[in-house]
Amino acid sequence: MRSLHDCPAPAKLNLFLHVTGRRADGYHLLQSVFQLIDRADRLHFDLRDDDQIRRTNDVAGVPEEQDLVVRALRLLQAEFARRHGRLPPGISVRVDKVLPMGGGLGGGSSDAATALMAANALWQAGLSREELMALGLPLGADIPFFLFGETAFAEGVGEALQAVPGPDCWYVVIEPGVAVPTPAIFSAPDLTRDSKPVKIADFSSHTDSCSTVGFGKNDLQDVAMRLFPPVAEAVEWLSSHGDARMTGSGACVFCAFSSEDAADQVLAQVPGKWTAWKAKSLKTHPLMKSLLQNQGVVE
Template sequence: MASVTHSDSGSSALDRFPATSEGWRSFPAPAKLNLFLHVIGRRADGYHLLQSVFQLVDLQDTIELRVRGDNQIEHYNPLPGVDPEDDLTVRAARLLQSHANITAGVDIRVTKRIPMGGGMGGGSSDAATVLLALNQLWGVNLSRQALMTLGLKLGADVPFFIFGRNAFVEGVGEIMTAHDTPETWFAVLHPQVHVSTPAIFKDERLTRDTPSITMRDLNVAATRNDLQPVALSQQPRIAESLKWLSQFGPARMTGSGSCVFTICASQSEADRVVSLVPEEMTGFVARSLQKHELSEFAEQ
């Protein structure tokens, strides 16, 4: 069985995330926005073929981890109503532990800031951060591609956060090409509703034949989110938020919702938009990121 070791490269990477006196290390789990989302087809197995640009943003959950000498995995603050064994962070730790035959365990604490059910990939990002961090803490040292393959077992968006860069995404979400995006600011509204992604994809009204585009010819302004019309019909509060935000510029939904966003010319402009959000709505400012802070935690 493998034991916990730290390579020289792993130790230097971990130096940026020092342990507390109690042994906890804190790691970031950034959110993402879908700058667009096209459904271009459907496979024989029912999975939909997509094209999108995934944009990392600085809204982040915090994942705290503490390595244990035994093989137990314990979640210290599970979400209300969620069995800890069903939590993606626990599932990620168990998956890596089993895959690499690791004898050590880990304690987990999660501070949530990314809206749940908002289409910003919070759960997937949390799972990816656990895989990336434990890849170093447990001395597993899997390659990035190996971690991405493992992460796909947990969810379609997990590989993106392990990939660690903004990307043009294809297939069912597993094909990624690094895509440079401009530094920008976003004003984001969270309509406080939870959207069922399966319900969106099962809806007969969903557009499933948008023409394929190439990254070279990509013009985000000419794209759309094919899931948006269905989500608006299912969740009127998303439609209300989108209508309000659209007065400040082109606005669209991210993922299957429920969050909606608009691109702002500056931080001050994004701050101004969010300052005007009505009391019955929830808004926040997000800044674009170029890469995941843990991108060095897995070899290419």
């Protein structure tokens, strides 16, 4: 096998996100539930005749050398060399972006996780899911979740994951048209950093319907709304249709619905100044599922 094309890198939503403390090194301690949805970037991988890792298309605002996809592939290539005493073939990768940057949807991290899964298969490197998660963590705290590949209760800086049942929902997501830099949110003096920790059972008691998103809140939302008025406007508009909240550190805002028809009705009313779309919750990462079934290379 020399190619893997049309590999999905799905978005995530934070159904809630609490900041429970701050470590001595400045990293914030979080609790959240990560939910995969079926809105996705698409990546295409081809083995090369040399050992170079190259991105074959431009991605606006992301130089090749800074791209998490390229960096992740190079990390895995180095790990392969350490284990096997030789470099595997290089890879050419094309990244077809759909997910906005600075949107809180985890697009860059998801792209990197998909790259690790695909290269693990193409190179027959044989790393387990846990090994890939450990390899990806230094690049970004969200990468382990996408490699984990199912709805997860997250703690620590987002890397301590436990599988939980998620709601079977449709979501309307609004892109307010701004990119929110995560450091600006976490460095804000008015950020809530002392939310009372919750237990998985507290969340799981809400999973019988799409009202699950009514559990908890997003502690980063108030800061983002203050710093970026378009986020506040989107939250206010979507809140008239349900329990709207921001995902991650922003900027995207979402609301859950129990049916596609209900989502369509709201989507049709979204003001034209915003990009908006609907997405379905996913139980498992679609690429991981196919690799498990067809290759047996990701545990």
